[in-house]
Amino acid sequence: MTDTALTAQAKPKQKSSRPGTLALLLNNTLATTGLVLLVAICLIALAAPILPLPDPDVTAPANRLLPVFSEGHLLGTDHLGRDLLSRLIWGTQVSLAVGLSATIIAAFFGSLLGLVAGYAGGRTDTLIMRGIDMVMAFPYILLALAIVAVLGPGLLNALYAIALVNIPFFARNIRGITLGLSRREFVDAARLSGKSPAQILFIEILPNVLPVIVITMSTTVGWMILETAGLSFLGLGAQPPQADLGSMLGEGRKILFTAPHVSIVPGLMIFVLVMSINLFGDGVRDILDPRLRAGSLTRPVARTAVERGNSEVPPPSGQAALLDVREMRTEFQIGTSVYKAVGGVSLGLKDGECLGLVGESGSGKSVTAMSIMGLVPTPPGRIAGGAAYLEGEDLFAASDKRIRKLRGGSVAYVFQDPLSTLHPLFTVGDQLKEAITTHQPLSGKEATARAIELLSLVRIPNAKERLSAYPHELSGGMRQRVCIAMALANDARVLIADEPTTALDVTVQSQILTLMNGLRRERNAAILFITHDFGVVSALCDRVAVMYAGRIVETGTTEDVLNNPQHPYTAKLIECVPVLGQPDRRLDAIAGRPPVVNNLPDGCAFADRCPRVKPDCRTGEIELVTSDGERGVRCLHPLSEGAAA
């Protein structure tokens, strides 16, 4: 639920800068460096004919093997007395030209195959892709070698070989994208308008595929330069007197011990060239990658950051509650905007009590639940103020070690979607036993016995056999039972259940609710039950708190709130629940959407959707007015005036 809450709030994305500005800046600096280097190398290589360089092929036996920085020969000379700088620049030109040509050839034929396979589908597709698979079954360079073996050594043949072995790579990428595009409406429209397949392929689809082709080219061109240089190095590419960087390196290798600079210099050039291409390519990819932009590849740390700053830590409410949350505020920093997901929530739980926390998606109820044990991901989340006390202990001030002991110990969680919250690669038994042994010093055998006991407790038949099942082998209801068993492993005092039944169908839902209710009565555990469903609340909860835009707008005993809602929002929520036997009842959706919590309006956050809104609703801070300790409502004009005053 945290994630849904997050995305719901983060959706109206502004021009937000990405997280870890320093790191991304570094990335971009690197990309810029790469681009500058690449452009410089290309310009110098292109300018070779007009630069004041000696002829790269003129031999001068008297000047052979001059070291670097010799007079008249900045990089020295090779074994035939040829100027290395000149050879390097001319060789770079050849290497660049060969690498680029190979890339273009591979991109052309690979894309063509991919386009045809992806668009034609059926047998054509199968035939082409099987062929591609066969070619890909070879180690890449080996196939290039075999081709060169047949064609004979030579720069042009090396170019063909490298291009050929890269065709499958393009074909696969482009086929996948074409396949997706050919199912789209604009292609159907073109087909219906009587265009020929070739027209559709090249006029409708190709322009959409082109960016992908270009990006794939930019990521492979470095490889191609490296590989053609490699073939030349082996003596299978450029043949004397023609020279590219690879063949210079290969020739220099023969005199490695006497004149190392002859081989080091061209190798360094290949390295710098490929590095600059890769730097630039990475930078471009980072900028284009939507996951990096949204910060969704940022690693959350083990515990939510607590940054209460100078704000006063509110003391416990003094009502001898088991769990006592006071004025808690949790925020998400996304780019430069701050989303106040939880804006000062207070709630309390006594032993054996069940409190329902109700609200729409994005109202902050899940974040409230996660904040208590520091499970909100940081970055981007942080606890910005308030306190949560467990039997008087300030959880936000506790050590990490202490929190780990309490997590799964005194405070246990049950999450919404049991398929994604159980680890797919471990058996149910392993995960259950792990929950047990983390908090209890039991032997493996004892833990197994306890695990079986827990599974039977949540009414899973054949508990013993189920231990070796993987989550995907169980039904949704069974998986949720496993999650509940895991939460019960260590006699938790507080059970925080975040929409535990939302992903389940109605019959299973009622079984799970009955189960939880029974366990509460047997074990006297307190439950914080998060849901958007008033039907569930009435079945299980003693008290209920309604949340809207990160704040509690109404609270009271379940009966009171359900029968006599004071806040217009609560009333609207209750109207959304269908009642059996009342087919004529109007089911009203609440018009409009909840406000975005990075820019809350003054006054009541519900004002824009409220049918009873009055001008004074939009100014100032509206307090939660409480009466007789139990009942509270945050509304200037509650439904039955006077009741809350």
Place this chain on the structure above:
Amino acid sequence: MAAYIAKRLLAAIPVLFGLTIIVFLIMAMIPGDPATAILGSYATPENVAKLNKDLGLDKSLLEQYFIWLGNLFQGDLGRSYTLNRPVLDEVLERFSATLILAGTSLVLCSILGLLAGIVSAVRQYGWADKIITLLVLIGISTPSFWLGLLLILIFAVNLKLFPASGMYAIYGGGDLPDLLYHLTLPALTLSVVATGVIARLTRTAMLEVLRQDYIRTARAKGLSERKVIYKHAFKSALVSVVPVIGIQAGFVIGGAVYIETVFQWPGVGSMLVKAISTRDLLLVQGGVLVVAAAYVLFNLLADVVQTLLDPRLR
């Protein structure tokens, strides 16, 4: 599980047949007439026709393929005319040396790559991450044949720590320490690029996994961060990294061609390069075929390991 492995093995058979077809076709595409090439341009037409018949070249391509395939099944890959010995004997002898080199490199790059990737992900945007990211970038941009030469210059010529070439010492060598001594530099050189690729992918995979709901569950259970990362997150990340290691095996075996040439390692790679320059095409054919088949089998192994890790694939 056994049934699954058997199924995968069966599925590999058509791929192996595909390999033989491609290798055969490549060799059949050699321009010019082989008989003329062998006999020289002064050969009489009768002699050319006779040799063509002896070589089976007067038959159709399809017939030629099946004859060739039949011989292949009997372990007959022809004779190398430069070495004057059966191609299969030479290739297998050479292949064991390649396997030692490439296998060591593959183990090295898997361990180093996984470690670097995990550290990089766990310390995201920290100094360790930045240094590793930079090293990875340098690693995947370095021409391995050049790096080999540099290492020879530094560690063999200047520091005299390791030998510059060969697999065993010429006199008195042949035991395991001697092999390791000779193996160090080439194996390290060969593993650099693959280490970079694996590190990069491990980092991304770890970052993706660490955001999953089941990692939050692991934390909510009260597990230590070490267990969360090295047990829960790593196992999931490994599922997506293992196939990449399988693909890297191809790059390592291919890269061995350069490294074996640079370090004069007596493997298939250096054999191929020599065979190409002497136009010993049967030897090229045999070498390519054996190495490609090994690569297919290795990818099969990667598949099986992935399935062992992930019960959902079974």
